[in-house]
C-alpha cells in the first residue's frame with residue numbers, strides 16, 4: 001500500500017502541541033483523516049487518529065474526558081470508575097481508529113507526514129488558516145479539485 005498524497009493543514013495559531021492536521025491518501029483510493037503532527041520536546045511526531053474515551057456527568061449528563069475528576073460544566077465530582085487497562089497493564093485513554101500494524105509501515109507514515117509538514121511550513125502562503133473545527137473535522141474531502149492550503153509531498 002503506497003502513500004499517494006499527504007494533505008497538510010497547518011494550525012494558524014498552534015494550540016498546545018498540535019502543529020498540523022493531515023489527511024493521508026493511500027493508493028489514490030483510501031483516505032485517513034485527523035492525523036496530527038505534534039511537537040514534543042524530543043521532536044515532531046505523528047499521531048494517528050484516535051477517539052478519546054469519555055464519561056458522562058451524573059448530574060447534567062455532559063460528556064467529560066475520561067481523566068476528568070470534576071464535570072466541566074457543573075463541577076460535580078465524577079466517579080473515578082475502573083480504569084480501562086490493556087493487555088500490558090497500561091491505562092487506556094483512547095482507542096485507535098486507524099493505525100499501521102507494523103513498525104516499518106509506521107515509520108514510513110511518520111516520515112511521509114513529517115516531510116509533507118516541512119514542505120507546508122516552507123510555503124505558508126499556500127495555506128488556509130485552520131481557524132475552525134475542533135479536531136480537524138473541517139479537512140476537505142478527497143476526490144474533488146485540489147483545495148488551497150493542501151500540499152503534496154514532492
Ligand SMILES: [Zn+2]
Nearest residue numbers: 057060071074
Ligand atoms: Zn455536570
